[in-house]
Amino acid sequence: MIVELISVGTEILLGNIVNTNAAYLSEKCAVLGLSQFHQSAVGDNPKRLEDAIILALSRADILILSGGLGPTKDDLTKETAAKVMNKNLVQDIHTKERIQEYLQKVIPNHMVTENNWKQAMVPEGAIIIDNLNGTAPGIIMEDNGKRIILLPGPPNELIPMFQEDIVPYLNKLQPELIYSKMVKICGLGESYVETQIMDLIEEQTNPTVAPYAKTGEVHLRITAKARNEEDAMKLVAPVVTELKKRFQDAVFTTEERVTLEEAVVELLKERELTVTTVESCTGGLLAGKIINVAGVSDCYKEGYITYSNEAKKRLVNVSESTLAVAGAVSEECAKEMAIGGAQSANADVCIAITGIAGPDGGTQEKPVGLVYEACYYKGNVEVNKFLFKGNRDKIREQAVVKALTLLRKNIIENK
Amino acid sequence: MIVELISVGTEILLGNIVNTNAAYLSEKCAVLGLSQFHQSAVGDNPKRLEDAIILALSRADILILSGGLGPTKDDLTKETAAKVMNKNLVQDIHTKERIQEYLQKVIPNHMVTENNWKQAMVPEGAIIIDNLNGTAPGIIMEDNGKRIILLPGPPNELIPMFQEDIVPYLNKLQPELIYSKMVKICGLGESYVETQIMDLIEEQTNPTVAPYAKTGEVHLRITAKARNEEDAMKLVAPVVTELKKRFQDAVFTTEERVTLEEAVVELLKERELTVTTVESCTGGLLAGKIINVAGVSDCYKEGYITYSNEAKKRLVNVSESTLAVAGAVSEECAKEMAIGGAQSANADVCIAITGIAGPDGGTQEKPVGLVYEACYYKGNVEVNKFLFKGNRDKIREQAVVKALTLLRKNIIENK
Structure with missing residues (x-):
């Protein structure tokens, strides 16, 4: 079966938002075995939206529209899609009650305004999907073997609704x-x-x-x-x-939802290990990533950002001579940062990063992108040298992923 | 004038990448005063791409295509667009030389393969835009008042090319x-x-x-x-x-390219101030943001991630009684973190963050999203209390922006 996506909203055409919904829905549809050959975005304009829906329906079996389900007059996705499908809008009592409940929960003393009830109007005969994270319900219309699925635009409403209700619906449509x-x-x-x-x-x-x-x-x-x-x-x-x-x-x-930092923290917890971080060029981003993981407090207690030489000496005991001879961006310095960090924090494992993120500060010998990462564990230190490409952000982002990889490797190898 | 965007690439339809190019180009076109009513994405399929180009040209004056300019057989954007515009492809000697130079610079011992020369073929009479960050040139075709602009897909090639060459070109087309x-x-x-x-x-x-x-x-x-x-x-x-x-x-x-962290660092530099950070729930993200700014080493030397109570006591001198009575997420604790951080790092200013990022750990009294932020400067401490909404990531992201805002406010107000 062929699916086509239409993202509705003038904010997309003005570049106010990046259309992450389209990427999410595309990946999910590909996983479901649906073929997608076109996707498009149109503004909140009823005529152009109608044309886009008619064109898409001529090419696809399933049309997924996101956005334009809000309570204001500008929001016309439901009205337009219903018109193309020749369906009248009728009030859905269940949705009305759910909207009322939702608004009372989120904004306790909120007066429900008349335009909220616009969201309780649904195309006759449509399948209604409750929105647990907002007021606009999801809607599925079926007619003559063609299907239109309407989803709310905010990703925190669209994603759970798609995962919980639309995936099973689409799966049922297929013979396999x-x-x-x-x-x-x-x-x-x-x-x-x-x-x-x-x-x-x-x-x-x-x-x-x-x-x-x-x-x-x-x-x-x-x-x-x-x-x-x-x-x-x-x-x-x-x-x-x-x-x-x-x-x-x-x-x-092998779990879709598990991130690298979650896998690393899980490993630390299993082995009952504590970890600390000593960061120079990444300046806290590695620690920030590790602390992304909820419930990390058993294994991460403290970390150091040692951007200056002075901080490298005082906080994690890097020697004056290493800084003078090998320099702050060197294998030796990374190694001492890792050893000193583990000692200062009294942690089992320490991961240290020092490098040149640019755009300035590079030399022939030590170019921008040069990064040393060291991992201390059980008396051993492994140092990795990298030469990353890209701008300052990209270099730091790569350094963080490589540090998590190095940390993970050391824990696994040195049981 | 009306512009329309077509993003070319099966990776978009499979959801492998988020289409940030479309958002970038949309915002830039809006700024240039161009109206955009449709945008679309198609895969690397010549027939569907041709149909998409013909449809878009029927609605728009200017068509911008991104992607599909690579050296492989799959990359067909140039060939297809030239076909629609009735242009033959001819070899461009200048582009051939530039590709050779570029490849030699980036990959010194690289053998230029035959398929690289595919990228030196250009539509007859087209305007050629040198790509300083890759091999595929940008191409502008003009015919009968319609214009097709072809841009390479990688954002680090597309963005500088659009900014440097396409913006002036589009500006010249307009009477104003x-x-x-x-x-x-x-x-x-x-x-x-x-x-x-x-x-x-x-x-x-x-x-x-x-x-x-x-x-x-x-x-x-x-x-x-x-x-x-x-x-x-x-x-x-x-x-x-x-x-x-x-x-x-x-x-x-009032500068488009200046970020909040850059503005804050600029202010610190102007006033010749040093800053440090003490982070609990944000765990290094604030420091990471500040160190995003190139050349920050004059004002940021070191920072602390104090995720445990023990670290709050040992590294930045929070008192046992504050932790016992008010707790780690409290106005008092934030205040002591800021004072202690400034002392430990010997910095002029210190910004401290402590809060509950969730999803667990919230109580009736101290719910998830509760964050205290304190700024120490010249003997004074200002503490702000926030109740952020959203998931763990969102709470931490908001906390970082608010911390930069608080830092900036304190420097400006306490001259």
Whole structure:
């Protein structure tokens, strides 16, 4: 089946927002086995929106529209889609009550205004999806084998609604169910990973294997089609096993929602280890990433940002001579930062980062992008040297991912 | 004039990447006074791409295509656009030399392969734009009052090319030049700012004033049309003055490219002040933001991540009794963190953050989202209490922006 997306909102055409919904919905639809050949964005203009819907319906079986379901007069997605489908709008009592409840919960003394009830009007015969995070309900209209799905624009409303209600709906439409697993890899380059699984990518049709590159990570999605979930899982399982065999410890999770920092914190918790960070060029971003993980307080207690030489000496005991001879961006300095950090924080593990993020400060010998990362654990220190490309932000972002990878590797290898 | 965007690439339809180019180009086109009514994305498929180009050309004067200019067989944007415009492809010697030079610079011992020369083929009569950050040149085709602009997909190639070459080109097409300034505001809510300038938004047609909301900031874009830059600047200047008068110190810059952290660091440098940070729930994100600013080493030397009570005591001298009586998330604790941080780092200013980022750890009295921020400067401490909404990430992101705002306010007020 063919799906097409239309994002509705003048704010998209003015560039006020980045359309992350389109990327989210595209990935999810691809996973569901739906083909997508076009996507578009139009403003809050009824005539142009109507034309866009008619054109899209001529090419696709399923049309997903996001945005334009708000309470104001500008919001016309529902009205326009209903018109194209020849449906009248009628008041939905259940939705009216739900909106009232929702508003009372979120804004206790809020007077529900007349225009809120616009959101309780729904196309006759439509399937209504409760919105647990806002007032606009999701709506599914079916007619003559064509389907239009209307979703609220805010991602915190759209994503849970799509995941909870639209995915099962779309899955039911298809003769076969789609099931997928994600194998996430760190510490290996995208092209290396791809060459290692070329046979799987090229030979397999069910399940399929598709690589997705993120900064410093490679995600492999294994997708199977089958009559039921049990059969689909049986198809996917041996491929996951094979990928784990090929990439061994570089696989940090097979769970879609688990991030690298979550996998690392999980590992720290399992081993009952505490970790600290000593950061120069990344200036707190690594610690910030680790503390992204809820419930990290058992393993992360404190960390140091040592941007000056003085701070490197005083806080984590880097020696004057190392700074004078090898310099602050050196293997020796990274090593002393890691050892000193573990001591100062009385932590089991310490990860230290020092480098030149640019745009200034680079030399022939020590160019912008040069970063040393050290990991102290059980009396050993491993130092990695990197030469990252890109601007200041990009260099620091890569340094953080590589640091998490180095930390993870040291914990796994030195049981 | 009407512009339309087409993003080319199957990776967009599969959701592998978020289409940030579309948001960037949309904002820039809006600033240039171009109207945009549709934008779309298509995969690397010549027939569908051709149809999309023909449809877009029927509605728009200027068509901007991004992506699909690479050296592989899949990349067909140039070939397809040239076909629609009835242009032959011919080899461009200048581009061939530039590609050779570029590749030799980036990959010294790289053998230039035959498919690289595909990128030196250009439509006859087209305007060629050198790509300083990659091999694919930008291309402008003109025919019968319609224009097609082809840009490389990678943002680090597209953005500088658009800014340096396409903006002047588009500006010349119009009878009037477009000029805009950005007034960036922190510490005031979006709806408050909007009500304060309702008269300017509603009454003015040249220049116009348009608000853009970012997390914790409001950006006001003032855009004028005039025959030349001097006249346009004369139209914009009094509105900028008026906005500065209305919002006073809340205006942190009138430069489009300056971020809040850059404005704060600039202020620290001007006053020759050093700053440190003591972070609990934000765990290094504030420091990371400050150290985003290149050349910050004069004013930021070191910082502390004090996630545990023990760290709050040992590193920045929070008292046992404060932690026992008021707790780690309290006005008192934030205050002591700020005072102690300034002492430990021997810094002029210290900003401290302690709060509950969730999802767990909230109570009736101290709910998730409760954050205290304190700023120490010249013997005074100002503490702000916030109750942020959203998930863990969102709470921490808001806390960082508010901390920069508090820091800035204290420096400005306590001269």
